[in-house]
Amino acid sequence: MNKHTWYKTYRPYISPMDPCPPIRVKRYSTPPQLYVGFQPPGLEQFPALAALKAGTLWKCFYDPYYSMKEIKKGERE
Amino acid sequence: MWVYEKKLQYPVRVSTCNPTLAKYLIEQYGGADGELAAALRYLNQRYTIPDKVVGLLTDIGTEEFAHLEMIATMVYKLTKDATPDQMKAAGLSGHFADHDKALFYHNAAGVPWTATYIQAKGDPIADLYEDIAAEEKARATYQWLIDLSDDPDLNDGLRYLREREVIHSQRFREAVEMLKEERDRKKVF
Ligand SMILES: [Fe+2]
Numbered sequence: 001m002n003k004h005t006w007y008k009t010y011r012p013y014i015s016p017m018d019p020c021p022p023i024r025v026k027r028y029s030t031p032p033q034l035y036v037g038f039q040p041p042g043l044e045q046f047p048a049l050a051a052l053k054a055g056t057l058w059k060c061f062y063d064p065y066y067s068m069k070e071i072k073k074g075e076r077e
Numbered sequence: 078m079w080v081y082e083k084k085l086q087y088p089v090r091v092s093t094c095n096p097t098l099a100k101y102l103i104e105q106y107g108g109a110d111g112e113l114a115a116a117l118r119y120l121n122q123r124y125t126i127p128d129k130v131v132g133l134l135t136d137i138g139t140e141e142f143a144h145l146e147m148i149a150t151m152v153y154k155l156t157k158d159a160t161p162d163q164m165k166a167a168g169l170s171g172h173f174a175d176h177d178k179a180l181f182y183h184n185a186a187g188v189p190w191t192a193t194y195i196q197a198k199g200d201p202i203a204d205l206y207e208d209i210a211a212e213e214k215a216r217a218t219y220q221w222l223i224d225l226s227d228d229p230d231l232n233d234g235l236r237y238l239r240e241r242e243v244i245h246s247q248r249f250r251e252a253v254e255m256l257k258e259e260r261d262r263k264k265v266f
Contacts, residue, residue, distance in 0.1 A: 029220060033247035038254045055087070055240030063243060064236045067224040075229065 004035050006063045027068070032061045079139065086143040087237045089150040090230035096167035099155035100185060101225050105148045105238075107182030107190040110214035112148055116141035118195040118211065122204045125197070130205075130252040137245050144238055149180055151231060205253050212246035 008030050014022040044059045051057040054064075066076045105111045119138030123131045156164070156178050164173040171187055182190035198204050219239035223232050 029216070031216065031243050031246075033243055033250060036247060038251050039247070052087075053237075055237045056244050061243055061247060062240065065220050065223055065239050066236075067220075067226075067232075069224070069227075070232070 004030070004032070006031055029063075029065065031063045036060065085147055085150060086140070087147060087234060089147050089154070089234050091151060091154045091228060092230040093228045094155075094158070095228060096156050096159040096163055096169060098226055098228060098231065099152045100168050100172075101222055102148055102152050102155070102185075103180075103183065104185035105215070105218055105222070106145065106152060106180065108184035108218070109194040110211060110218055111184070111190075112141045112145035112215075113182055113190060114194045115211055115215060116145060117192075118197070119208065121195075122197045122208070125199050126201050126204060127256060129255055130201075133248055133252055134208075137248065140241065140245075144241065147234060147238065151234065152180055153178075201256055202253065205249050205256070208249045209246055209253075212242045212249060216242040216246070 006029060007027055009025045009027050011024060012026055014024065039058070045051065045057050046054055046059060046062070054062050056062055070076060107113055116138050119134040119141065123134035123138065126134060156169070159167070159169075159178075161170075161173060164170060172181070172183075175181070184190075196204070196207055198207070216239050219235050219242065223235050223239070226232055226235065
């Protein structure tokens with residue numbers, strides 16, 4: 001089911017005259033609901049307790065967001 | 078009518094004393110794409126939408142109030158023990174002058190909530206597209222709040238809230254699919 005990535009990146013134009021150190025790669029979110037359409041029957045579920053924690057019963061919709069800071073610190077699950 | 082359960086939808090934990098975070102979080106309390114706006118938008122639109130999606134708007138509108146309560150709890154925990162000087166240092170002196178520690182429906186920049194943030198067009202597709210957009214904007218707001226926050230426990234709650242916006246957006250998208258379905262057209266196999 002997870003044939004998509006939930007994040008995409010692009011490289012903005014960097015001017016030699018920019019005042020701040022450039023951020024060369026920008027990231028944006030393209031979450032699961034953009035790809036599923038009407039939810040088909042029989043999709044894989046989390047067990048009840050894990051679902052309450054995740055915020056969804058459906059594995060295909062689980063897309064936890066971590067800041068770049070958290071990702072660098074290795075906090076991403 | 079509603080039945081109230083005296084507990085939060087998801088446990089709210091805050092691990093650091095950081096009233097500045099409260100200033101940012103208030104965006105989801107009384108901001109344009111916040112939980113109050115969401116709840117009031119859906120619970121109002123539901124009267125003039127086809128029957129088969131009324132229940133969805135009721136359910137999601139109700140859940141938004143549960144989210145509002147979580148945000149309120151976060152803000153309250155982050156500010157309840159702050160001194161006036163700490164409030165000032167957090168950029169909350171304007172808020173303190175008007176409200177002390179009381180919560181109020183305004184955004185992170187102090188602009189009070191207004192009904193002009195929401196719409197009820199009476200056209201089911203226009204209203205559902207607004208709702209989808211509102212969910213994506215709320216999802217984005219949670220991303221920026223997670224980016225701003227250094228509090229792992231708080232971020233856990235914010236990630237949960239963002240995930241719910243993902244699901245809400247999905248369900249509103251399905252509502253559009255239901256309303257545009259061409260039931261009357263003969264299917265030829
Ligand atoms: Fe929502």
